[in-house]
Amino acid sequence: MRLTRYFLPVLKENPAEAQIVSHRYMLRAGMIKQQAAGIYSWLPMGYKVLRRIEQIVHEEQARAGHISLLMPTLQPADLWRESGRYEDYGQEMLRITDRQKREMLYGPTNEEMITDIFRAHVNSYKDLPLTLYHIQWKFRDEMRPRFGVMRGREFLMKDGYNFDLTKEDALHAYNRHLVSYLRTYERMGLQAIPMRADSGPIGGDDTHEFLVLAETGESEVFYDSAVTDIRLGEREIDYDNKAQCQSVMEEFTSLYARTDETHDAALFDAIPEERRKSARGIEVGQIFYFGTKYSDPMGATVVGPDGTRTPVHMGSHGIGVSRLLGAIIEASHDDKGIIWPEGVTPFHCGIVNLKQGDEATDAACEHIYKALKLLGLDPLYDDRDERAGAKFATMDLIGLPWRITVGPRGLKNGVVELTSRRTGVSEEISAEDAVARIAAIYADI
């Protein structure tokens, strides 16, 4: 993309309403525009990152064998009366009446609807196990939306639901989700620690929240510092292998790591003092096993091998997709702007033309731009007639992980500059080498 033809309304000054760094940078980098309290438009670059995060979620769900579908944002109230949550959910649920005076609601989650779909079409244990998920906008009428997309009222969430014959199978689904979520977050350059949590209005017995450590996090967390040394990394996972998923789950959850809701001071104090940490965290996902809480009242049953009909065991699993943008920025920025991890960056690299209009630099930039495009990469070429300082400041703000700087001085010696946004380290290499390096960096991401 050429910057002169793109829509990237960057702000030089900090908007007054933004209190935390991710909110400030998302506004300043022209990623979002607030339309009402807790409701945002996604401008092109913000939308690009949002879609990239969605794509990673989809890829990892597919890898775990989960099936994608799409349910509507608006739901009939009657479905929620069946589970009893229409009354329980309270003011946080946005209730709407249509022209026929039918009661509707903007879905805050989809347990009821997915259960309705399941019971309509699945009757036999032979169709299990089944995990269905979607990525859809949710609405929760928070009393106090804040921190930009971190606590919006409208937000994009991946929510998945597993249906299993037995508790044992459902717990495997739980473990499978835990492992697939770990991989999902790692691909986004995040360390999200599973922590034992409270179930809240979803209900259920087993639940873990995934927390990204950040000073601006809304949750207080307590953990054994050894958990931050564990990585899933590149290890091969067979998501159908119960024992393997179980062992990864145990590896990641046996050390102490809890939110303030479930914090146990006695257990915490048993950790060696130098490993005892308390910090703040951003919740970016949660997984639940809740048995037959919905299947029982809503009649989601299957006929088992013995011929009897039994309610299925369920769980639900969520990733805060839109919130992740905020979380990633909170975890990866400096005083000049965002630093995107390669996995989610809106453009693979930036090209800065230091002397727009100069025949040699223009030609060199065009050459690099086209070479990267031919390799299937997506560069952002700053072809504005701006001074170097302004171009650097924009690139730093929007946080592309790599920058190729092209100026007459370097070109005389046959080199351009390749700079890492994260380390600030620059190398002077030929244009061909710079293109090759960018291609190599993204080859396995």
Add this chain to the structure above:
RNA sequence: CGGAGCGUAGCGCAGCCUGGUAGCGCACCUGCUUCGGGAGCAGGGGGUCGGAGGUUCGAAUCCUCUCGCUCCGACCA
């Protein structure tokens, strides 16, 4: 929902106390000079001061109501 604030040009703000018909910086447009870390000079465009009502000869300014937004708290992916 309790407490506290704020709505004046796209963004950041001053003016309000003490009424006299709107200003600064950035951004934007034109020209010239600049050009390796958010340039300089000159000129220019843009605002029914959130909305409604009231007081007054006269309201951004005072009064009443209302809408919106932000912050602290309780609640939450």
